[in-house]
Amino acid sequence: MxxxxxxxxxxxxxxxxxxxxxxxxxxxxxxxxxxxxxxxxxxxxxxxxxxxxxxxxxxxxYMPISPCAPLEHLKPGDPVIPAIKKMFLDICKNKVVDPEAKGCLMVNNIAGLDQNNAPMKDILQKRMQDIIELFQSVLVRAVGQGELSPEKDLKAIAMYLITLQAGLCLLSKVCPDETMLCSIAEQGFHVFED
Amino acid sequence: MxxxxxxxxxxxxxxxxxxxxxxxxxxxxxxxxxxxxxxxxxxxxxxxxxxxxxxxxxxxxYMPISPCAPLEHLKPGDPVIPAIKKMFLDICKNKVVDPEAKGCLMVNNIAGLDQNNAPMKDILQKRMQDIIELFQSVLVRAVGQGELSPEKDLKAIAMYLITLQAGLCLLSKVCPDETMLCSIAEQGFHVFED
DNA sequence: ATAATTATAGACAATAGTGTACAAAACCAT
DNA sequence: ATGGTTTTGTACACTATTGTCTATAATTAT
The missing domain is CATH 1.10.10.60 (Homeodomain-like)
Incomplete structure (x- = not known):
């Protein structure tokens, strides 16, 4: 027609x-x-x-190709902490091979966010919230599976992980060195210890 | 004339x-x-x-008013780890009170960095290197003063700290909640433990 | 085949941004 | 106070960007 x-x-x-x-x-x-x-x-x-x-x-x-997408596909019973660690190490590996060193779409645009642009801010905030909730949900499972102490503040760890992830994506734009980035991530993993 | x-x-x-x-x-x-x-x-x-x-x-x-400026003025003998922790908590406090939520100049512009702009990239990389070296030098002192285990990989911790800082500055743009940000920072401090 | 409907091409006027060039203005050493 | 020097105001020609508007093109239900 x-x-x-x-x-x-x-x-x-x-x-x-x-x-x-x-x-x-x-x-x-x-x-x-x-x-x-x-x-x-x-x-x-x-x-x-x-x-x-x-x-x-x-x-x-972007979501399906974002660094945390793999966590979406985690099945009940799958080890959680190793999956999170793998996600971080994959970031270090993948960000470095991009010749354009684009980093992360979300990170880049949050950094460039003009606070007067309310619609943009809204879009980005909502997506970040989703990611935090994703992290939190897998952490709950980690505790359930005995991978993480029940004493931990899961919301705080979830936000910490997204913070670390953002930082890593940023660093990758000026320090395209996989070994270096991985050593940063390793330091960050102390959060899982008792 | x-x-x-x-x-x-x-x-x-x-x-x-x-x-x-x-x-x-x-x-x-x-x-x-x-x-x-x-x-x-x-x-x-x-x-x-x-x-x-x-x-x-x-x-x-920007350097003299950047979040890590206080570390420049640390005198020999001053406790280092508490100063670093204070720096992070100050970031959480200060970023939140800015009504424009500008975040960090360095972080924002690294995120927006166009890799084709070589001069820009150079400026930002150099400054980041300076900051990493600043962190590293105070960490060396921390070890010397018995505040930190000599087993630690100081370069990795220095880069980890700048990563965490970048992440926090970013988060502050979409999550202007001091308590939340502080709880993130607290998680990050696990890196100092043995 | 035709009519109804939506997509696209192209043009439009208006505004914003670029770098340069030149003349006027403002200073101060002598 | 004058000459030498640098700043500054204004204008230029050019390109980029904007949103809108109209005419044409492409489709399908009837």
Missing amino acids: ARPQKFDRKKVTEKARDLFWKKGYNAVSVQELAQEMGISRSSFYNSFADKDTVFDEVVAS | ARPQKFDRKKVTEKARDLFWKKGYNAVSVQELAQEMGISRSSFYNSFADKDTVFDEVVAS
């Missing part, structure tokens, strides 16, 4: 994701964005309300 | 610092920068080579 879109929304959103990832929300103009997405500005304005809307979809498309 | 500058270079650099701090290097145009500095663009181009040059001076002017 109506003319169909020439582009695949998912694909162009991934293009947008990579651009926002590399340059950050503020440094990307709508012009550049549309160009990178491979669509005209008119198509852009027609299909997306504005930069914010795209960014929201972009963050959603 | 020659017409003197109408502006105080130090003062306008501080204005520039606050703008770069709040918005990040990439999001600041020369036009806006000059305006915020209170000088005309012609004065700007006349007195500063370019944005990069200003940014270099800006970072220099």
Whole structure:
């Protein structure tokens, strides 16, 4: 009945994701964005309300490839602490091999967050909350499985882990040395000890 | 003999610092920068080579007010570990009271770093190196004063501390809750234990 | 095939940003 | 007070970016 879109929304959103990832929300103009997405500005304005809307979809498309995604797929009974440690060491490994050293989309854009941009702040806060809850839920399981002392403050550890993760992603942008990054992560693992 | 500058270079650099701090290097145009500095663009181009040059001076002017500045003034014999802990708790306290939630100038701009901008990358890497060395030097003293086991990998702990600090500064932008931030820092202090 | 509907191309006017260039202004050593 | 020197104001030509608007293109239900 109506003319169909020439582009695949998912694909162009991934293009947008990579651009926002590399340059950050503020440094990307709508012009550049549309160009990178491979669509005209008119198509852009027609299909997306504005930069914010795209960014929201972009963050959603980042989640499955974010460093903590593997924790989502942890099955009951799977050892938790080793999975968390592996996640950190994978960050050290993976961030270093990116020739563009983009770091983490979330970290980069929280750092560049303009507090006057309420929608952006909202998007980022909500996603961070989700990640904290993910960490917390796996930590609960760790305690249940006897991997972690029940004395621990799980909320605090969850937030600590996301803090450490953010710090590591940041460091990777100026210190692309896997060994060094891993030694940082190892220091951070003291938190699991009794 | 020659017409003197109408502006105080130090003062306008501080204005520039606050703008770069709040918005990040990439999001600041020369036009806006000059305006915020209170000088005309012609004065700007006349007195500063370019944005990069200003940014270099800006970072220099940030160091004395950066979160780790207090460690510079530690005297021999002063307890080190308590000073480091205090530094972290001060970050939690201070970042929260900033209504603009600017976070940390260094963290923000490393996150927004475009790897193609070699001069910027260089400026930021060098400063990070300085901070790591500062941490390391006070940790050496901590060991000397019996505050820390000589078994510890001081370089790794130094980098860990800067990582944690970066993470905290980042978190403060989306979680302006002092108690929460402090509980994160407390978790991080496990690194000092035997 | 046609009508209805939506996507896209292209143009538009307006604003913002770039770096440079030149003349006017302001100082101070002599 | 004048000359030499540097700052500063203004203007320039140029490019980038914005959001909107209109005409054309592409589809499908009937």
